[in-house]
Amino acid sequence: MKLKRGIALIDQHDQHGFWGGKFGxxxxxxxxxxxVEDLTNKFKKLRNDxxxxxxxxxxxxxxxxxxxxxxxxxxxxxHLEGAQIxxxxxxxxxxxxxxxxxxxxxxxxxxxxxxxxxVGDTGAGYAGKMLSMAAKKFGLKCKIFMGxxxxxxxxxxxxxxxxxxxxxxxxxxxxxxxxxxxxxxxRYWVSNCENTHMCVxxxxxxxxxxKICGWSTAQISRELKVQxxxxxxxxxxxxxxxxxxxxxxxxxxxxxxxxxxxxxQIELIGVEAGGPKKSKLHAAPLSRNAKIGxxxxxxxxLCQNSEGQINDTESISAGLDYPGVSPxxxxxxxxxxxxxxxxxxxxxxxxxxxxxxxxxxNPSLEPSHAFAEAIRIAPKLSKDxxxxxxxxxxAKKDRDILKERLGKR
Amino acid sequence: MVSLLNKAFQDAKxxxxxxxxxxIVAGDNTKMKSLEILKSIxxxxxxxxxxxxxxxxxxxGGQIQTSAYRAIKNGIKINDVFSIVKxxxxxxxxxxxxxxxxxxxxxxxxxxxxxxxxxxxxxxxLIVVDLPYPENKKFAARCxxxxxxxxxxxxxxxxxxxxxxxIKDSHDMIYYISMLSTTGGKLKVSPKKILEKYSxxxxxxxxxxxxxxxxxxxxxxxxxxxxxxxxVGSAICKEISNxxxxxxxxxxxxxNIVKRLKNKIK
Ligand SMILES: Cc1ncc(COP(=O)(O)O)c(C=O)c1O
Numbered sequence: 001m002k003l004k005r006g007i008a009l010i011d012q013h014d015q016h017g018f019w020g021g022k023f024g025x026x027x028x029x030x031x032x033x034x035x036v037e038d039l040t041n042k043f044k045k046l047r048n049d050x051x052x053x054x055x056x057x058x059x060x061x062x063x064x065x066x067x068x069x070x071x072x073x074x075x076x077x078x079h080l081e082g083a084q085i086x087x088x089x090x091x092x093x094x095x096x097x098x099x100x101x102x103x104x105x106x107x108x109x110x111x112x113x114x115x116x117x118x119v120g121d122t123g124a125g126y127a128g129k130m131l132s133m134a135a136k137k138f139g140l141k142c143k144i145f146m147g148x149x150x151x152x153x154x155x156x157x158x159x160x161x162x163x164x165x166x167x168x169x170x171x172x173x174x175x176x177x178x179x180x181x182x183x184x185x186x187r188y189w190v191s192n193c194e195n196t197h198m199c200v201x202x203x204x205x206x207x208x209x210x211k212i213c214g215w216s217t218a219q220i221s222r223e224l225k226v227q228x229x230x231x232x233x234x235x236x237x238x239x240x241x242x243x244x245x246x247x248x249x250x251x252x253x254x255x256x257x258x259x260x261x262x263x264x265q266i267e268l269i270g271v272e273a274g275g276p277k278k279s280k281l282h283a284a285p286l287s288r289n290a291k292i293g294x295x296x297x298x299x300x301x302l303c304q305n306s307e308g309q310i311n312d313t314e315s316i317s318a319g320l321d322y323p324g325v326s327p328x329x330x331x332x333x334x335x336x337x338x339x340x341x342x343x344x345x346x347x348x349x350x351x352x353x354x355x356x357x358x359x360x361x362n363p364s365l366e367p368s369h370a371f372a373e374a375i376r377i378a379p380k381l382s383k384d385x386x387x388x389x390x391x392x393x394x395a396k397k398d399r400d401i402l403k404e405r406l407g408k409r
Numbered sequence: 410m411v412s413l414l415n416k417a418f419q420d421a422k423x424x425x426x427x428x429x430x431x432x433i434v435a436g437d438n439t440k441m442k443s444l445e446i447l448k449s450i451x452x453x454x455x456x457x458x459x460x461x462x463x464x465x466x467x468x469x470g471g472q473i474q475t476s477a478y479r480a481i482k483n484g485i486k487i488n489d490v491f492s493i494v495k496x497x498x499x500x501x502x503x504x505x506x507x508x509x510x511x512x513x514x515x516x517x518x519x520x521x522x523x524x525x526x527x528x529x530x531x532x533x534x535l536i537v538v539d540l541p542y543p544e545n546k547k548f549a550a551r552c553x554x555x556x557x558x559x560x561x562x563x564x565x566x567x568x569x570x571x572x573x574x575x576i577k578d579s580h581d582m583i584y585y586i587s588m589l590s591t592t593g594g595k596l597k598v599s600p601k602k603i604l605e606k607y608s609x610x611x612x613x614x615x616x617x618x619x620x621x622x623x624x625x626x627x628x629x630x631x632x633x634x635x636x637x638x639x640x641v642g643s644a645i646c647k648e649i650s651n652x653x654x655x656x657x658x659x660x661x662x663x664x665n666i667v668k669r670l671k672n673k674i675k
Contacts, residue, residue, distance in 0.1 A: 027512055030563060034566035294512050304517070
């Protein structure tokens with residue numbers, strides 16, 4: 001299994017949609033073959049269409065707001081007395097998280113396909129909130145599928161979705177989290193694919209959805225590359241790009257421009273949700289060495305039992321609380337280009353406390369997992385090492401959980 | 410040698426009626442009960458489909474999901490599914506049985522081991538919901554080698570070109586999904602429309618047995634009588650749920666439904 005240079009990772013799959021010969025694919029019911037094929041053809045055309053690209057760039061700039069800032073966290077750096085800690089504040093993007101890139105692109109594609117309805121899944125509520133925003137912006141009717149447990153724990157984002165005129169469909173089956181929301185969304189699409197476009201909220205699902213999402217979030221690393229050059233004159237010698245991994249869309253977006261670099265120069269570190277310290281449950285298929293399996297139309301490392309039933313997961317972070325992971329991250333793991341680890345709920349909370357104590361930054365529980373790893377390794381590293389954390393979400397949505405776990409602050 | 414599936418279709422044809430195919434989930438609501446149900450309804454059904462339950466069934470609606478979750482909760486394992494088939498075939502040697510489920514369970518069991526096991530216990534056919542053509546080519550070929558029917562699915566969204574290829578690659582039976590829906594949806598297309606598409610499929614190759622499924626109930630079954638076979642699943646699973654709720658014997662109730670279904674197409 002080998003990575004190719006000079007070709008975007010999203011395009012390094014074989015004719016059946018598999019990365020590294022075994023991750024990804026399109027394990028879908030027959031009914032979805034046609035809509036998936038239509039979408040695949042449309043996307044192939046659009047990504048080479050100058051007019052469409054201009055439109056994308058226009059909305060990225062004027063609607064999402066690019067570039068998001070790249071700043072040094074001086075206080076945290078001084079406190080930890082090791083590597084420099086920097087962050088890309090992707091949460092500055094319109095809506096408060098990276099999910100806006102994928103949502104905007106899907107809404108644009110939906111328009112191009114002449115469909116009036118758009119549906120999507122959400123866990124943390126950001127993917128849903130952003131899709132509802134984009135739908136409103138482009139005049140589409142929007143339905144969001146969300147686990148009942150997540151509706152409770154991410155209320156601020158649900159309020160936003162409703163305000164944008166989207167319908168939230170609560171999902172009560174299974175663990176009532178993201179995995180069930182994605183299943184129900186796919187079921188809805190099977191029944192309504194004639195006039196409805198589906199957006200998958202991360203780099204997961206059938207091959208084409210991995211590609212569209214990765215193509216969209218790649219904006220993050222395009223910006224970062226420019227910012228690095230302007231800040232340091234050239235790309236520094238020792239960089240570590242740390243990102244939380246749920247489905248893996250923010251991590252791919254943060255890394256895509258840097259995958260061709262030698263890992264000695266730019267190390268890619270993905271941080272999954274380790275769940276509560278005392279629990280056996282987690283959402284860390286890569287770092288806890290889960291076996292490969294098929295979920296939601298793609299093969300990936302997957303939290304499952306020996307029979308192939310999908311395991312319950314547990315994480316304080318709704319956005320990372322998913323048993324599968326993007327096939328492209330499985331590929332990056334097996335080719336050893338990226339390293340994957342996990343942070344527990346407690347690690348993430350501690351990191352949140354430390355970051356907010358020293359910095360004027362309010363990362364949500366998802367990027368707090370990434371900060372936990374940064375805080376763990378920074379003291380052991382030289383001062384010329386540049387750690388960059390993707391602060392891909394804002395903690396406003398986590399208000400209730402933080403209050404419950406940390407008390408009044 | 411004529412497969413049991415082909416023979417079941419031929420027998421129905423001789424009686425000038427479509428074959429009746431029933432679907433239940435193995436282990437719903439217990440291993441013993443589902444075996445009892447299976448044996449009992451097979452007195453009326455021509456072909457029995459048996460689902461091996463998965464906890465993330467992306468193409469199933471509420472009724473079949475409920476059955477699957479119930480079976481899993483009651484501890485059903487893939488080896489139990491196999492033993493149900495084995496036990497069933499002891500007394501119902503000539504009744505064809507089709508296993509139906511999602512690919513991950515076959516993948517985890519190991520494709521070859523799964524097929525060896527199916528062959529050994531005399532499974533007649535396999536439907537894998539999320540392994541479409543052409544991704545299923547290799548697997549379908551492996552099935553054929555072991556004389557297990559791999560059943561291709563065709564839907565209203567299947568293009569003509571694709572249809573041609575799928576039929577060419579199919580074995581004895583083709584499953585036409587009546588409408589854009591998960592299982593258990595209301596029949597939202599007119600029987601006339603469904604039969605039009607059915608005829609199109611049939612005209613490609615008359616020797617293939619084409620069955621129609623999804624949304625078929627006691628109400629609608631008669632209107633689709635022209636088909637080679639008709640599949641009823643959710644309506645049966647729903648009856649199991651109702652029987653449990655009312656603390657009645659699901660074996661009797663489900664058998665009665667199947668009996669009525671059969672009478673409607675005679
Ligand atoms: C702020 C934030 N970060 C990260 C994630 C995890 O998703 P991904 O790994 O695709 O970036 C989510 C998902 O909801 C999120 O809302």
